[in-house]
Amino acid sequence: MSNSTPNRRITRSTPSTIKDLADGLPDTPIKQMRHPSETSPFLPTKLETLLLAIYPVTLVLGSLFSLLAYSTRSATSKYNPIHQSYYPAAGAPSYFATKKNIFNVYFVKKGWFWTTLALAAFVVTHPSLGPSLRPTVTRRRVQAVARWGVATTVWMLVTQWCFGPALVDRNFKLTGGACEIMEDPIKRAEMGRKQEFFTAQACKASGGLWKGGHDISGHVFLLILGSALLGMEILPAILRARGLNEERRVRVGSGKVVKTRSIVDGTVKDTPVPVVLTETEEEYTKLGIKVAVGVVGLSWWMLFMTAAFFHTWFEKFTGFLVAFTAIFLVYFLPRGVPEVRAVLGMPGL
Numbered sequence: 001m002s003n004s005t006p007n008r009r010i011t012r013s014t015p016s017t018i019k020d021l022a023d024g025l026p027d028t029p030i031k032q033m034r035h036p037s038e039t040s041p042f043l044p045t046k047l048e049t050l051l052l053a054i055y056p057v058t059l060v061l062g063s064l065f066s067l068l069a070y071s072t073r074s075a076t077s078k079y080n081p082i083h084q085s086y087y088p089a090a091g092a093p094s095y096f097a098t099k100k101n102i103f104n105v106y107f108v109k110k111g112w113f114w115t116t117l118a119l120a121a122f123v124v125t126h127p128s129l130g131p132s133l134r135p136t137v138t139r140r141r142v143q144a145v146a147r148w149g150v151a152t153t154v155w156m157l158v159t160q161w162c163f164g165p166a167l168v169d170r171n172f173k174l175t176g177g178a179c180e181i182m183e184d185p186i187k188r189a190e191m192g193r194k195q196e197f198f199t200a201q202a203c204k205a206s207g208g209l210w211k212g213g214h215d216i217s218g219h220v221f222l223l224i225l226g227s228a229l230l231g232m233e234i235l236p237a238i239l240r241a242r243g244l245n246e247e248r249r250v251r252v253g254s255g256k257v258v259k260t261r262s263i264v265d266g267t268v269k270d271t272p273v274p275v276v277l278t279e280t281e282e283e284y285t286k287l288g289i290k291v292a293v294g295v296v297g298l299s300w301w302m303l304f305m306t307a308a309f310f311h312t313w314f315e316k317f318t319g320f321l322v323a324f325t326a327i328f329l330v331y332f333l334p335r336g337v338p339e340v341r342a343v344l345g346m347p348g349l
């Protein structure tokens, strides 16, 4: 079919580059070479697939580890699904199998803060988004903050507050869960007055047991979403620093699927200019990347530990599924929908 089809929407006005002119022509062999594949823009590139595959592989390996490792089989306490941990904690197979381990308390339980801090460090220091360490507002910085905003909204709705209890708590109740105050008669009476506790946090804080429903793993969700967010943001910068550039596919206003190099529909306005950095700026740039890589690395380790010592297979699977849905919304939907891309942009473009 040629580009002159009457109902095809063409958003460009006057062709200003050779690429623009080529896009206006019928499908010639040259043009077909420029669009060698019409693969869905919603799908990750090969490198992204490989990197994203680390998550399910980590979950499976962690779960297998807990089944096979000598330390878990010989531990004096067993995994208790009601306490959601090895109980009593003193007999847990590893320091990382206890809820009070320092990385859980200060890193995962404050995970969104660390993710935000690492992203902020990258956004203010990396020259691909704006002048290093200067408070200049650039399109790329605004779009990076917009992507963070969407991810933060999803994190909040899933784990913190969704016009009342968070989605994980609502799901827990919908699947038959409830808060059971077992021992303390005063607390039991208090629970009677309040009818019931609606969130896992309120329930546990009152000494109750949050049991009976399906508890989507908040750890798996947060660790995957936070580290993938950082990974997807810094990947183009890391690749470019090594002289590489993995082409992603996007759908442009005319409906065509093209490689990112060919975007000419106005959703990306400027081309990267080579930046010359002072030594200090370069130091900060490297530091920004290092902080992000550090947070990604620790998140991966904690994901592995979570897979090995906490939750059921199904709880980990649903945590993974919800995180991947959010990653799709922030990083893959914009590739296929130009209107969303105009707002959220794409890292490195």
Ligand SMILES: CCCCCCCC/C=C\CCCCCCCC(=O)SCCNC(=O)CCNC(=O)[C@H](O)C(C)(C)COP(=O)(O)OP(=O)(O)OC[C@H]1O[C@@H](n2cnc3c(N)ncnc32)[C@H](O)[C@@H]1OP(=O)(O)O
Binding pocket: 084, 085, 096, 097, 098, 099, 100, 101, 104, 108, 109, 110, 111, 112, 113, 114, 116, 117, 119, 120, 123, 144, 145, 148, 159, 160, 200, 204, 215, 216, 217, 218, 219, 220, 222, 302, 305, 306, 310
């Ligand atoms: C480009 C960006 C620009 C930004 C611009 C803005 C301007 C900035 C100015 C300045 C910047 C700096 C400021 C930024 C501010 C940012 C805003 C914030 O983000 S502040 C929010 C901080 N709060 C968090 O981060 C909470 C994160 N935590 C959570 O969401 C939850 O705690 C979550 C999801 C991690 C987990 O919830 P679960 O622990 O209740 O549930 P389950 O994962 O299902 O676990 C069940 C049980 O199993 C244990 N468990 C599971 N895995 C474990 C593991 N691996 N180790 C130990 N225990 C484990 C858990 O501890 C839990 O037990 P048990 O409830 O504690 O009794």
